[in-house]
Amino acid sequence: MSTRRKFIQATAAGVAASVISPRISGETAFAPFSKTATKSPLNLGIAGYTFAKFSIEQSIAIMQRVGIKALSIKDFHLPYDCTKEKADEVKAKFAASGITIYAAGVIYMKTNEEVDRAFDYVQRAGINMIIGSPTIEVLPYVEKKIKLTGIRMAIHNHGPEDKLYAGPKEIFDQIKSLDSRLGICLDIGHCTRALQDPVKAVMQYSSRIFDLHIKDLLKAIPEETPTELGRGIIDIPGLLQALYKISFTGMCSIEFERDMTDSLPGIAESAGYFRGVNKMLSLQ
């Protein structure tokens, strides 16, 4: 389909939305917005690596301050070899502040034993999605484990240095014929560094986008230049619009990798920017 044709279809959808919106009436001189969103907003979370320099308590305090209730946990807060009791204790700490742990990772897997360990770990913790980076060799075993457990895995792209999964294209090429519960955790920063457009990736691999690591970069170069959401070169409005288009119901998790020992202001600004764009799109 041509770009033009798709654009016209998007426009038609927009017209339909404006017709059904109760706030837009003939006699209103100026009222393009409704306080009531016409679409469900996207969900905002935090990717656990953001808290690499913080304790669980500090991480909870930051999440409470910025009003974010979903976390993809990293092993430094929940070790792979934790007991079920330890996992319950950690989850209870977060739950006491209204925070849900919706995934765990990124978990690297090079052998079937490491795949077993990852699945055992999230099962023990009662988490139903792994953010993973398995080698190509273990993918058949990963698929087998998914069929056995029902646990989903979102493979994470880690940029041009990642020999397996530089961008979402490399992930999709590996998983497209495998179980539909094997998908992509689209890291929009590493995707951009791999010179792949994250907006296009959302549309092209829509059914396999399970999770997102959202961030911004000052430049689209191999070296990382992290910055607050909205200050960089990544097309955040376009990305969120694409996620609305595919009716994405997963998490958009902020992964903030600047000032990592003093990141609350940057996380807060990023959350605010996401919410501003998200609000506007929910009204369209």
Added chain:
Amino acid sequence: MSTRRKFIQATAAGVAASVISPRISGETAFAPFSKTATKSPLNLGIAGYTFAKFSIEQSIAIMQRVGIKALSIKDFHLPYDCTKEKADEVKAKFAASGITIYAAGVIYMKTNEEVDRAFDYVQRAGINMIIGSPTIEVLPYVEKKIKLTGIRMAIHNHGPEDKLYAGPKEIFDQIKSLDSRLGICLDIGHCTRALQDPVKAVMQYSSRIFDLHIKDLLKAIPEETPTELGRGIIDIPGLLQALYKISFTGMCSIEFERDMTDSLPGIAESAGYFRGVNKMLSLQ
């Protein structure tokens, strides 16, 4: 013009933008947004009262962190009786971090002498707008001073407890037949507490809106319930859309009045939200 007609015009502009944007090429499957805004974005500043608990150095550090370059200064950072040398010194401190002082206030004036003091103060400091709260009795003298000096005054609404200027309506009623350089600093929080709609106020008093204090409230009750921009009940998207409609070129200054000794995260989140909504509107 009908809503439908306006929508179609906006769409046509969008098509044009997509054609001229270098990022959006023919083979793009999905590209509703252009990285190049089609409209000038609104300007973001800080209202000095935000920094009531901070030194000049702390205030500068916060503004640098959140990337805001315009300040309406309060007297606790630049006393009314300051010398020209002191004013130059304070301005130079801000200027060294790229920050411009675009106004001073809120300044209260009950006598002609206090009006003189306010105008002398900003003239000495080289600032060309007063955010003021003059009594009704001194308004003729204020007008005379405006004609003499060319300095503008934006009168600030302070909510239901303010016997003179509860909302923008009370200001407009007093100034509508006076010099056009006498206007309104629309405080959207106090406006909402006075049960006046700030979005309507922007449209109704458009030519007299010189400055804004932007904030959010959890509830539209007389008591203040300040919160981060986007978390409350004020229609920020509608407000910014109205400001685009009137081609507002002044400042939208965050006045953050919560956690005032630890307000950086709240200021940052508010700045992010403003920028997200602003970005979306600049693309429409």
